[in-house]
Amino acid sequence: MAETTALPKQPIFRTTPILISFLIAGFIGLFSETALNMALGDLMMHFNINSATVQWLTTGYLLTLGILVPVSGLLLQWFTTRKLFMAALGFSIGGTLLAALAPSFEILMIARVIQAVGTGLLLPLMFNTILVIYPVNRRGAIMGLMGLVIVSAPAIGPTISGLLIENLNWHWIFWISLPFLVFALVFGIVFMQNVSEITKPKIDGVSIVLSTIGFGGIVYGFSSAGEEGWGSAIVVSTLLVGIIALFLFVVRQLKMKQPMINMRVFKFPMFTLGLLSVFIAFMVILSTSILLPLYLQTGLGLAAIVAGLVLLPGGLLNALMSPVTGRLFDKYGPRGLVIPGFILMIIMLWQFTNVTTETSLYWIIVLHTFLFIGISMVMMPAQTNGLNQLPRNLYPDGTALMNTLQQVSGAIGTAVAITIMSTSQESFLQNAAEPADPSAIAASLTAGIQNAFTFGLILAAVGLVISFFIKSPLTAKE
Structure with missing residues (x-):
């Protein structure tokens, strides 16, 4: 009787529970990037600090991500998926608890760094795992779902925090995050599987x-x-x-x-163009997410809850758009989404450069909503298309670079936007007849906001030029 050679058994992944674990944990991690933006005014008064200092609660978080995420490609090859997931959630829970209890700016800053370590471990792990457990023809739809996390969490952050600040205080921004993180940890302990190959380079x-x-x-x-x-x-x-x-x-x-991050990923042109597109889009997301709360509260004099509600439609519609763009990507490819997305961003940012203290709230809602629709048309398609061109052995390096430069871009975008706004505001007040007049302060901030959005407009224009060179890879290597 002839012997038959048994084929190696392919692992069976419980894709849906794994995806749910990452989406919950990732949403809270990225929500934390912008959740404090609506509380910056309160924190400045509470801790007696200025705008340049308080921005470190956002940029310090991103700085930690920028330092940690490059190492993640190495960590993915040294530790199992389960170990990294539990470590990421452990840091996130510890940092969030410390932030909720923080009595001073210094302690809050330390807590933000600990939170960022958790997010820095989680993001590359999430992308790498999804690329391994889902086939190429389903990645657009799955990346669309992940777009709910990547784009909508930072967009919805100021809205939720505005509601909390108005009714409770800024500590509750962290208290409300804790149960979700604990649930994600427990859910992950039950369902998370080891999917990556441990090579220990x-x-x-x-x-x-x-x-x-x-x-x-x-x-x-x-x-x-x-x-x-x-x-x-x-x-x-x-x-x-x-x-x-x-x-x-x-x-x-x-x-x-055996490099820590294999720079040969840049030999794949669609990855490079996708990386640049995501870099620009994320700069616009985070700079907008810090500028608009300041404009609405200081420039227009709105309460935190009202300012949060103004930003809510854009965040919600953006969340609904992400799965749609994922499916459209699977069907039509990247060009039909990325090019119109950048054009829409340019139009909305140009309109934002003309806002004043007299601008209608309804018009702000329209501009913010369509801006984030444009961003959702760029982010996931460009990212998915870029990663699809990489061979499987370069997934950890590609995801590490994509996430590193995304966080670095967010930190740079936030810092440059705040710097342009502050400089323009100071220049305006120096020429004002009564610099201490509240109306002059509001007008100066609005002038600063206009100039900061001009920076975003230039970024989007560069992105549009890049988008014309994006196309689908002929074959995605597995």
Whole structure:
């Protein structure tokens, strides 16, 4: 009787429970990026700090992500999916609890860093796992669902926090997050499976140091500009050191047999173009998410709950759009979404450069809603299309780079927007007849907001040029 050779058994993944675990944890992690934006005014008064200092609660969070996420590609090859998931949730729960109890700005800042460690571990793990357990022909729809997390969580953050601040206080922004994180941890303990291949590549300490100094220096330099000024020795030196370290990091990765992040992902043009598109879109998301709450509360004098409700339609519609764009991507490819998405962003940002203290709230709602529809048409299609061109062995490197530069872009976008706004505001008040007059302060902030949105408009225009070169890879390598 002839013997038959048994084929290796393919693992069976419980895709839906795994996806649910990541979506809940990821939503809260990214919600934390912007949830405090609506509370910045209260925090400035509560802790007696200025706008350049309080922005560190957002940019410090992003700085930590920018430092940690590059290492994630290495961690994914050293530790199992379950271990990394539980570690990520452990940091997120610990940081959120500390933030809820924080008695001072310093403790709150430390809590934000701990939270960011959790999110920094979770995001690359989430993307890598989804790429492994779902086939190429279903990734558009799944990435669309993940768009609910990536785009809508930062968009809805200010709305939910506005409601909480009006009825309770800023501590409750964190208290309300805790049960969701605990649920995600318990759900993940029950259903999470190990999906990644553990290869345990050699750890290169020099690469880790260069990556930390490079990404950290760039984000810190941009973030410090609002407080120190662009000509400051601290800003110039940290940016210069960051750029040099990043250059040396890239050179080292290209020469290593087992690099920490394989820079050969940039040999795939659609990945590079997708990365640039996501970089620009995320800068617009986070800069808008910090500018609009300040404009609505200080410029228009709205209560936190009203300002939150103004931003709610855009966040909700954006959430509904993400699965739709995912399905459209599966059917029509990236160009039919990314190009119109950037055009829509340009039109809305141009309108935002003309807002005044007399602008109708209804018009702000319309502009914000259509801006985020445009963003949803860019983010997931560009990201999915870029990752689809990579062979499977480069998924950890591609997701690590995509998430690293996404968080770095958010930190840079936030810092530059706040710097432009603050500088323009100061210039306006210097020429005002009565700088202390509340109406002059509101008008100065509005002038600053207009100039900051001009920065976003330029970014979107660059994105539109890039989008014309995006196309679907002929074949997605598995």
